[in-house]
Amino acid sequence: xxxxxxxxxxxxxxxxxxxxxxxxxxxxxxxxxxxxxxxxxxxxxxxxxxxxxxxxxxxxxxxxxxxxxxxxxxxxxxxxxxxxxxxxxxxxxxxxxxxxxxxxxxxxxxxxxxxxxxxxxxxxxxxxxxxxxxxxxxxxxxxxxxxx
Numbered sequence: 001x002x003x004x005x006x007x008x009x010x011x012x013x014x015x016x017x018x019x020x021x022x023x024x025x026x027x028x029x030x031x032x033x034x035x036x037x038x039x040x041x042x043x044x045x046x047x048x049x050x051x052x053x054x055x056x057x058x059x060x061x062x063x064x065x066x067x068x069x070x071x072x073x074x075x076x077x078x079x080x081x082x083x084x085x086x087x088x089x090x091x092x093x094x095x096x097x098x099x100x101x102x103x104x105x106x107x108x109x110x111x112x113x114x115x116x117x118x119x120x121x122x123x124x125x126x127x128x129x130x131x132x133x134x135x136x137x138x139x140x141x142x143x144x145x146x147x148x
Contacts, residue, residue, distance in 0.1 A: 010105040010106050011105075012036075012037065013034075014103070014105045015037050015038075015039060015102075015103070015104060015105060016030055016031070016034075016037075016101075016102070016103040017030075017031045017034070017037070017073050017075065017100055017101070017102050017103075017135060018030055018031065018100060018101040018102075018103065019031050019084055019087065019088055019098065019099075019100050020098060020099030020100060020101075021087070022087075022098070022099070026099050028099070028100070028101050029084055030084075031075070031084060031088065032080040032082070032084065032085070033077040033078045033079060033080040033085075033131070034075040034076070034077040035076060035077035035078065036075065036076045036077065037073065037074065037075040037076075038073070038074050038075075039072075039073050039102055039104055039110075040070070040071070040072045040073075040074075041069065041070075041071055042069070042070045042072075043066055043067060043068065043069040043070070044067030044068045045064040045065065045066065045067050046064055046065050046066070046067045047062070047063075047064055048063045048064055048065055049061070049062045049063050049064070050063075070136070070137075071110065071112070071136070071137045071141055072117075072134060072135060072136045072137075073102050073114075073134070073135040074132070074133065074134045074135070075132070075133055075135075076130065076131065076132035076133070077130065077131065078128050078129070078130055078131075079121070079128065079129040079130065079131050088116075091115075091116060092116045092119045092133075095115065095116075096115070097113040097114065097115045097138040097139075098113065098114060098115075099111070099112075099113060099114075100112070100113075100114045100135065102135075104146075105146070106146060107145070107146060108143055108144050108145040108146045108148070109143070109144045109146075110141045110142075110143055111141060111142045111143075111144075112137040112138070112139045112140065112141035112142070113137065113138045113139040114135045114136065114137055114138065115135070115136060115138050116133050116134065116135055117134050117135070117136045118132075118133065118134040119131065119132070119133045119134075120132045120133075
């Protein structure tokens with residue numbers, strides 16, 4: 001994928017979400033039309049802070065452990081009519097989880113069941129219809145590092 005890099009820089013257009021076809025084995029294809037996109041890994045923390053029993057007036061140091069991790073992908077762009085879009089719109093209408101992969105250049109591929117938690121279509125009378133969507137995982141993801 002050397003053509004995706006320009007002096008060590010990675011083009012944003014190579015951050016992709018690929019929608020599965022529901023087959024066995026699953027075949028993934030790029031979700032077309034995306035112009036902007038972002039991938040988010042976030043996690044909560046569980047507070048484990050306990051003041052000292054022997055010196056209750058002393059310094060209290062906040063401690064924590066990892067909590068719930070959330071994984072999401074957001075994108076917006078032009079509506080491209082095709083089989084991939086038709087299947088995707090069925091998942092949106094039915095609020096149905098589906099297999100997808102998010103390819104993060106320089107990191108790797110995150111594969112899981114996803115659901116669209118926010119979807120919007122918009123347009124005016126002279127421009128192409130546009131969409132925005134948010135995908136969230138419904139299962140634990142598997143990760144394959146880039147170049148593995």
